[in-house]
Amino acid sequence: MKSNLALIGSLLLVLSGTVLGDTPMERILSALEAGEISEAEAAELLLMSVNDFENVPSRFTEGADSEICGTPAMMEALRLVGDTDVPLANRPVLSGPEYTLDSPSGHFKIHWTDSGADATNSSYVNSIALAADSAWAVQCDQMEFFQPPPDNNVGGDNKYDIYVKYLSGATLGYTTCSGEYHPPDSTHDCSASHIVMNNNITSIGTRVCTVAHEFQHAIQMSYDYNEPTWFMENCAVWMEEMTYPDYNDYLQYISYGENALRYPWLDIRTGAMYWYGAFTWPWMMWDRWGYESVRSVWEYCAETSGNNMLAAHDDMFADHGLTFEQFFMDYSAWRWFTATNWYSGCGMYNPEAALWLPGPRVLPYHEASSLPFSGDQTTNFEPEQWGIHWIRVTLDDYQDEWIEFDFDGRDGFEWDLGVIMQDLDGDRHYFEWYDCDPSSGDLTVTVGASGWDYAIFIPAFISSSPLDHLYTFDITAIGTGLEGSPDVTDQFDLDVSSNPMPANGSVSFNMPQAGRAEIHVYDMSGRVAATLLDGEVPAGVNTVEFQGTDLSSGTYFIMLFADGRMASQKVVLAE
Numbered sequence: 001m002k003s004n005l006a007l008i009g010s011l012l013l014v015l016s017g018t019v020l021g022d023t024p025m026e027r028i029l030s031a032l033e034a035g036e037i038s039e040a041e042a043a044e045l046l047l048m049s050v051n052d053f054e055n056v057p058s059r060f061t062e063g064a065d066s067e068i069c070g071t072p073a074m075m076e077a078l079r080l081v082g083d084t085d086v087p088l089a090n091r092p093v094l095s096g097p098e099y100t101l102d103s104p105s106g107h108f109k110i111h112w113t114d115s116g117a118d119a120t121n122s123s124y125v126n127s128i129a130l131a132a133d134s135a136w137a138v139q140c141d142q143m144e145f146f147q148p149p150p151d152n153n154v155g156g157d158n159k160y161d162i163y164v165k166y167l168s169g170a171t172l173g174y175t176t177c178s179g180e181y182h183p184p185d186s187t188h189d190c191s192a193s194h195i196v197m198n199n200n201i202t203s204i205g206t207r208v209c210t211v212a213h214e215f216q217h218a219i220q221m222s223y224d225y226n227e228p229t230w231f232m233e234n235c236a237v238w239m240e241e242m243t244y245p246d247y248n249d250y251l252q253y254i255s256y257g258e259n260a261l262r263y264p265w266l267d268i269r270t271g272a273m274y275w276y277g278a279f280t281w282p283w284m285m286w287d288r289w290g291y292e293s294v295r296s297v298w299e300y301c302a303e304t305s306g307n308n309m310l311a312a313h314d315d316m317f318a319d320h321g322l323t324f325e326q327f328f329m330d331y332s333a334w335r336w337f338t339a340t341n342w343y344s345g346c347g348m349y350n351p352e353a354a355l356w357l358p359g360p361r362v363l364p365y366h367e368a369s370s371l372p373f374s375g376d377q378t379t380n381f382e383p384e385q386w387g388i389h390w391i392r393v394t395l396d397d398y399q400d401e402w403i404e405f406d407f408d409g410r411d412g413f414e415w416d417l418g419v420i421m422q423d424l425d426g427d428r429h430y431f432e433w434y435d436c437d438p439s440s441g442d443l444t445v446t447v448g449a450s451g452w453d454y455a456i457f458i459p460a461f462i463s464s465s466p467l468d469h470l471y472t473f474d475i476t477a478i479g480t481g482l483e484g485s486p487d488v489t490d491q492f493d494l495d496v497s498s499n500p501m502p503a504n505g506s507v508s509f510n511m512p513q514a515g516r517a518e519i520h521v522y523d524m525s526g527r528v529a530a531t532l533l534d535g536e537v538p539a540g541v542n543t544v545e546f547q548g549t550d551l552s553s554g555t556y557f558i559m560l561f562a563d564g565r566m567a568s569q570k571v572v573l574a575e
Contacts, residue, residue: 132211
């Protein structure tokens with residue numbers, strides 16, 4: 001048995017912290033961490049939780065949330081035993097005579113039977129074949145992700161094999177590379193794989209979205225099967241929507257339970273069940289830079305053997321002039337502009353984000369309607385690494401005041417503090433973030449309340465530490481901005497030459513220092529209608545012309561991203 005203590009430690013770190021969905025996988029890994037079971041026993045139980053659920057001891061299953069995708073459990077089991085060929089994870093033997101169906105595109109071979117526990121029918125099998133062809137057309141042909149490699153004629157030929165069988169528990173499907181062919185000429189950790197689909201998924205939407213989800217895992221294994229499962233699941237759920245946008249099956253993950261909007265204090269790398277509801281992470285990459293940015297992360301993963309997921313993120317962000325920290329802090333604001341906070345010109349996600357109800361969660365202890373107001377991280381909700389809180393201040397009664405936010409994070413750790421200013425009537429906002437003092441964790445920020453409905457302060461914990469991530473804050477109304485404090489109003493001075501504006505009008509903004517800037521124009525549906533700027537600009541006032549965009553008359557929103565800040569402006573474009 002190969003020792004995998006480092007792997008176990010990193011995996012359990014990802015799954016530790018605030019209690020999540022309490023799945024069989026989590027219970028098994030917790031028992032391993034406590035020394036109650038061995039690595040071999042944990043691996044066997046993980047595999048059983050997918051393929052033989054009824055025989056998993058009840059202490060791991062009774063009252064637990066169900067893992068609908070069995071891929072993470074399968075992959076972690078293989079990593080625990082340090083092997084890529086484990087019989088219980090290999091290709092299944094069906095309960096009756098095996099029939100096969102080639103999909104119309106010729107890319108897939110579906111294996112099924114009509115007797116025994118695994119029995120299904122030709123109509124069900126046809127629906128899976130058609131869904132698989134659609135997944136290939138979108139993910140490989142249109143988006144140009146790697147195609148899964150040939151399997152060296154296992155399964156009868158080199159078509160990609162999907163098996164339809166009975167899966168107990170609530171598992172809808174899984175993908176595994178156990179026992180599969182590893183191309184000898186591959187320069188990265190590439191592996192063939194196979195998919196197993198449950199034979200009784202009654203909802204056609206859930207069925208086809210599961211095929212799209214699992215096929216994304218097959219693609220991921222063609223890049224690097226050693227990468228961590230958190231981003232694998234993030235991308236697989238996002239890809240459901242990319243492949244089948246009309247079904248919205250993914251909404252179940254954002255509407256309840258642990259997800260990136262309701263549990264923002266969790267580490268973005270958190271496991272089940274959070275990773276399904278954190279599809280927002282690759283979704284933001286897609287909305288900002290196109291699906292090529294997500295694909296680029298996987299391409300960087302393939303450049304180095306083993307787990308280099310965070311480094312791959314760093315490389316992709318650097319391609320767009322950002323660091324991981326800068327993108328993460330932008331992500332803290334992007335998540336805010338979802339559900340009822342979304343509006344067409346916010347520049348955050350696309351109109352689909354308006355469906356992500358109930359939306360961002362502000363803890364009751366972080367809702368300030370009158371000042372002065374004080375608080376802390378609150379018990380059991382302290383932010384993990386790469387975790388945040390939203391602290392909202394209602395500004396109705398303080399329009400002639402400045403608001404002072406005094407933050408004190410635990411000493412010796414890296415804290416960031418973001419600020420969103422939100423104007424509901426004007427459909428505008430401003431966002432900026434700051435580094436707190438690295439020794440004391442302190443920062444004081446003042447914001448001018450005039451013209452704004454809310455100020456949302458966003459403490460973010462950036463360090464990795466087993467110590468409690470504690471902070472306190474005080475909010476008071478003061479007469480003017482505090483000298484020496486960052487004063488958040490709209491330091492970009494984003495403006496248009498006139499409003500309404502002719503087609504030959506211009507946009508101006510003030511850059512505090514030279515750097516990269518992006519200006520996008522959004523129409524009323526939330527679609528990017530034009531990009532005015534994407535590149536390096538000097539410090540000082542910059543002007544960008546509207547001429548040449550070929551936009552028709554109507555109402556638009558201008559969105560500026562630069563220097564860790566975001567600002568928006570509504571404009572009416574005249575004939």
